[in-house]
Amino acid sequence: MMMPAYAWIPLAPALGALTLFLLGRRLARKTVSILASTSVAISLALSLLATLRLPPGGTSGLQTQTHRLMTWLSAGSFQVEAALRFDALSAVMVLIVSGIGLIIHVYSAGYMSRDRDYGRYFAGLNLFTFAMLLLVLADNLVLMFVGWEGVGLCSYLLIGFWFEKPSAAAAGKKAFLVNRIGDAGFVLGILVLLSAAGTTSFAGIAEAVSNGRIAPAMAGLAALLLFVGAAGKSAQIPLHIWLPDAMEGPTPVSALIHAATMVTAGVYMIARMNVLYAFAPGAGRIVAVVGALTAVYAGTIALVQNDIKRVLAYSTISQLGYMFLGCGVGAYAAGIFHLFTHAFFKSLLFLAAGSVIHALSGEQDIRRMGGLRKHLPITAPVFFIGALAIAGVPFLSGFFSKDAILVSAFAAGFPFLGILGLAGAVLTAFYMFRLVFLAFFGEERISPENKAHVHESPSIMTGPLVVLAAGSILAGYLGLPIVLGEKANLFFRFLGLVAPVLDKGHLGPAAEWGLILASAASAAFGIGLAYLLYIRNTALPGRWAARRPGLHKLLLHGYYVDEFYDAAIVAPLVRGSESVYRRFDLEVIDASLDGAAKAAGVFGKAAAILQTGWVKDYALAFVLGLTLLVGALLV
Amino acid sequence: MTTAAVVGLSLVLFVLGVVAFFVKKDLLTQFMAVEIMLNAANLAFLGLARGTDRLDAQVIIFLVMTVAAAEAAVGLAIVLLVFRRKKSIRTEDFRTLRG
Numbered sequence: 228m229m230m231p232a233y234a235w236i237p238l239a240p241a242l243g244a245l246t247l248f249l250l251g252r253r254l255a256r257k258t259v260s261i262l263a264s265t266s267v268a269i270s271l272a273l274s275l276l277a278t279l280r281l282p283p284g285g286t287s288g289l290q291t292q293t294h295r296l297m298t299w300l301s302a303g304s305f306q307v308e309a310a311l312r313f314d315a316l317s318a319v320m321v322l323i324v325s326g327i328g329l330i331i332h333v334y335s336a337g338y339m340s341r342d343r344d345y346g347r348y349f350a351g352l353n354l355f356t357f358a359m360l361l362l363v364l365a366d367n368l369v370l371m372f373v374g375w376e377g378v379g380l381c382s383y384l385l386i387g388f389w390f391e392k393p394s395a396a397a398a399g400k401k402a403f404l405v406n407r408i409g410d411a412g413f414v415l416g417i418l419v420l421l422s423a424a425g426t427t428s429f430a431g432i433a434e435a436v437s438n439g440r441i442a443p444a445m446a447g448l449a450a451l452l453l454f455v456g457a458a459g460k461s462a463q464i465p466l467h468i469w470l471p472d473a474m475e476g477p478t479p480v481s482a483l484i485h486a487a488t489m490v491t492a493g494v495y496m497i498a499r500m501n502v503l504y505a506f507a508p509g510a511g512r513i514v515a516v517v518g519a520l521t522a523v524y525a526g527t528i529a530l531v532q533n534d535i536k537r538v539l540a541y542s543t544i545s546q547l548g549y550m551f552l553g554c555g556v557g558a559y560a561a562g563i564f565h566l567f568t569h570a571f572f573k574s575l576l577f578l579a580a581g582s583v584i585h586a587l588s589g590e591q592d593i594r595r596m597g598g599l600r601k602h603l604p605i606t607a608p609v610f611f612i613g614a615l616a617i618a619g620v621p622f623l624s625g626f627f628s629k630d631a632i633l634v635s636a637f638a639a640g641f642p643f644l645g646i647l648g649l650a651g652a653v654l655t656a657f658y659m660f661r662l663v664f665l666a667f668f669g670e671e672r673i674s675p676e677n678k679a680h681v682h683e684s685p686s687i688m689t690g691p692l693v694v695l696a697a698g699s700i701l702a703g704y705l706g707l708p709i710v711l712g713e714k715a716n717l718f719f720r721f722l723g724l725v726a727p728v729l730d731k732g733h734l735g736p737a738a739e740w741g742l743i744l745a746s747a748a749s750a751a752f753g754i755g756l757a758y759l760l761y762i763r764n765t766a767l768p769g770r771w772a773a774r775r776p777g778l779h780k781l782l783l784h785g786y787y788v789d790e791f792y793d794a795a796i797v798a799p800l801v802r803g804s805e806s807v808y809r810r811f812d813l814e815v816i817d818a819s820l821d822g823a824a825k826a827a828g829v830f831g832k833a834a835a836i837l838q839t840g841w842v843k844d845y846a847l848a849f850v851l852g853l854t855l856l857v858g859a860l861l862v
Numbered sequence: 863m864t865t866a867a868v869v870g871l872s873l874v875l876f877v878l879g880v881v882a883f884f885v886k887k888d889l890l891t892q893f894m895a896v897e898i899m900l901n902a903a904n905l906a907f908l909g910l911a912r913g914t915d916r917l918d919a920q921v922i923i924f925l926v927m928t929v930a931a932a933e934a935a936v937g938l939a940i941v942l943l944v945f946r947r948k949k950s951i952r953t954e955d956f957r958t959l960r961g
Contacts, residue, residue, distance in 0.1 A: 840960030842892075842953040846883055 233277035233313040237360040239269035244354035251346020260336035263349035271325035278318040312366035320363035335479040337687035355381035367428040386476040398472040405469040409459015416452030433502040450510035457493030474536040478581030487570040494550040498559040515555025519647040522548030526654030558635030559726040565628035572616035575695035579610040598671035605689040609696040616699040618656035619750040624703030656753025664761035710739035868909025875902035889951040
């Protein structure tokens with residue numbers, strides 16, 4: 228049977244990863260980067276082809292295609308197919324993954340050019356691309372889980388890429404372990420759905436839900452367990468702690484995995500399971516509340532961080548919170564739209580930050596930057612564009628997607644969450660422009676040895692930045708605000724019922740224009756405040772921090788969540804393991820092994836009496852044995 | 863001669879071999895006792911083969927003869943080497959296998 232174009236999408240990166248893992252050390256650097264980038268480019272071309280070929284039809288505007296590769300598991304009535312699914316939602320995701328992926332592969336060729344393990348880096352990046360494509364193309368939860376674990380593995384490998392650094396190795400381990408907690412929830416969710424619906428395929432689950440074959444309580448339980456998985460992967464409260472530490476990895480990895488794609492897998496999964504969440508509104512409400520709280524919570528932490536990448540990491544957590552808010556209130560398309568625009572501006576911000584770090588020979592502390600716009604004629608303006616986009620300044624992409632989420636939150640009847648979202652928007656604008664003003668404006672605080680060779684990055688790095696900057700400006704125009712008419716939002720129409728928008732998405736023109744003004748005003752307020760504090764009156768922030776040292780420290784340490792987990796979970800576990808080691812391993816297992824060895828020795832000593840050394844004794848034993856044997860045969 | 867007589871003779875020979883092995887104290891004579899036991903076994907095979915008119919017992923005789931020849935060669939070589947080392951072939955002199 229002919230395989231459709233979309234079924235080939237994950238193949239090229241898989242082959243690329245395989246080749247690079249096996250031969251990466253032997254190939255020339257240029258070959259490695261070209262091979263890795265080409266494989267992703269092939270995926271991008273196939274994704275575009277498959278998207279253009281999506282046949283129209285059905286209520287969603289576009290048909291859903293599925294392709295069964297083989298039956299993977301079959302045990303009684305339980306059956307899992309290795310099947311791929313391609314619809315509007317998968318199309319959006321594969322385009323983001325392969326498109327942003329390609330840009331970041333190209334950028335990495337420049338950023339990592341001096342690194343020893345060039346081959347291993349690109350092998351990891353290609354393997355990640357493959358796993359992520361598999362995740363978004365899977366037709367059932369089990370196959371999706373394979374991709375889900377695959378991206379987790381690559382995340383671990385690439386966070387700990389510089390494993391000689393103890394902090395990087397520890398960060399990789401932390402990310403992996405925290406994700407295990409979420410994944411346990413995901414697996415339990417799959418099992419609940421399997422027992423309730425008897426299938427894990429998306430179509431089967433949707434059919435079981437609409438037929439009422441699943442009890443509402445079971446659906447709610449499954450939805451909550453799946454959300455635990457999503458919260459782990461997408462760094463939501465209370466499993467967000469791994470993402471800031473994940474910044475130990477190379478910056479392009481942070482851009483691809485920990486900003487644009489992998490961390491959004493949770494949002495994608497919720498959107499994919501929208502039928503289930505629509506059936507279990509309680510679970511949806513929890514998703515929305517957790518999302519809104521995370522958006523504000525992470526935003527407040529980002530206000531005071533001094534590491535350029537940690538600011539961006541907390542900002543990512545906060546923006547993921549917005550996406551969950553959108554999905555939770557039932558506006559799945561709005562959540563995915565924010566995912567789409569966020570992929571552009573957040574990867575832009577990370578890559579630009581990488582360019583800054585590159586220029587300053589590894590410096591990440593914004594207190595030792597300043598005035599960089601004079602030295603970095605391309606990086607500075609594109610970073611500025613990214614900051615404007617994420618802050619929600621009108622006419623840039625972040626504004627449109629954030630507005631769509633806020634409108635949905637109010638329209639769905641959660642004004643409190645909507646107000647939290649607006650508060651988050653103020654925080655976002657403030658911390659982003661604090662970063663911009665501290666790094667690119669004002670006086671230079673660069674250390675003398677770094678200052679000697681500040682330089683703009685080569686064009687292989689600035690090129691991708693410019694492309695992403697264009698995307699950060701333009702991507703939003705695919706989804707114009709609802710106040711301009713239902714038809715204005717091309718993005719929502721493309722997604723259709725695959726990831727539905729709210730039925731009652733309208734607030735009425737007055738309220739909608741009001742919201743647009745309110746979110747523009749929050750962006751302006753945040754930026755204005757940052758301007759006041761970090762350009763006009765630079766002594767003020769220090770004085771405020773000194774006046775409330777407790778609050779400042781609380782934010783700086785991320786509300787001491789890490790410390791709390793250490794004391795409440797990690798330390799007792801370590802202590803418990805320690806005592807099990809002493810009481811059980813040493814005293815039971817080791818002691819019983821030693822006892823067995825000792826018993827064998829004693830028995831050997833006793834049996835050695837038979838060995839007299841006299842030839843005739845042995846011969847006598849032979850004869851006696853022979854007599855016994857013959858006797859036994861005769862009797 | 864009847865089968866019973868042949869088997870009876872072989873039994874007598876075998877017991878003689880066993881007795882000789884226990885009574886004698888030097889390696890070479892004990893070795894000869896072993897040979898007598900082997901040949902007693904061969905004789906038993908021969909008698910039984912005649913009684914039952916079957917050929918497989920005769921085949922086994924050839925096998926035993928081959929083994930006995932090989933064993934004699936190896937055994938004699940061992941006796942020779944033992945004598946060279948210890949200047950003795952009395953079995954009481956060798957007790958290194960004592961546990």
